[in-house]
Amino acid sequence: LVREVRRAGARRRQRRTELQVRAPLLPGEEPGSDRLVVLEGERPDAWWLPGTTPQLVITTAALQRLKGRQLDAVLAHEQGHARWRHDWLLHSSGALAAGFPQVPVFAAFRDEMHRLVELAADDVASRRFGRLTIALALVELNEDRGVFGPCPTPQAHVPQRVHRLLAPxxxxxxxxxxxLTAAAALVPLVPLLVTFGPGLRALG
Structure with missing residues (x-):
């Protein structure tokens, strides 16, 4: 877990450095003082940079394409990631998969965690602005990337998220x-049992 956190910290510092190059600070501004950063860009996109002072980043193309409540829903989606510290969930699942590569369930858990945090952030936005609004915003942000075509892409989960939001x-x-609540409460115990089970049986 420490190794994963260190790697994530290095990636985060690199991304913040790249962000400062693309959006340099103006006179009088301090690093990390802006919670929202707007970048010039032809591709509509929005993301958040985790850290002690999380920053929301959005491109000018996204501002032009998203209108009204759709933009608010996208910002609420990214704020949901920051508020519930989804980066720590991703760090934990990634650390298990990297630390125990011989256990396939940990790799599947890591991949599933990426999907689940996006669904959770979708739910945060939909509760404030409606399921249809966030679904339309997802379409607007991703329709130029080919994710809705017949060929699979790295963002293949986006159509599934849209269909889930549009379904009753x-x-x-x-x-x-x-x-379901009882089962979910027991899920965190599974990695511990898999990890320490052989040792406990040997001691027994």
Whole structure:
């Protein structure tokens, strides 16, 4: 985990350096003082840089393409990542996959975590601005990248996220919600059992 955090810190410092080159500070500004940075760019995009002072970054193309509530929904999506510290979830899952490459379930857990944090941020935005609004914003941001075509792309999860937002929400019965909550509470114990199980059996 320490190795993963160090690598992530190095990547974050590199990205902040690149950001300062593309958007240099004006006289009187201090590094990290701006929570929102606008970049000149032909591709519509928005992302967040984690850290002690998270920064939201959005390109001018995204500002031109997203209108009204769609822009607010995208910003709320990125703020959801920052507020709930999704970077730590990604660090933890990445550290397990890198530390135990012989355990396939950890690699699958890492890949699934990337998808789950995006779904969680979608839900944060949809609660404030509606599911249709964030779905349309996702389409606007990604339609020029070919993610909605027949060929798979690295962003293949985007169409699934859009379909999920447009589908009518399913209502779970109280009993099923209770079972899912209990199962989710036990999920963090699985990596510990896989890691320490052989040692405990040897001691026994």
């Amino acid at each position: 929400p399913t209502r779970l019965t109280p009993a099923r919600r209770l079972r």
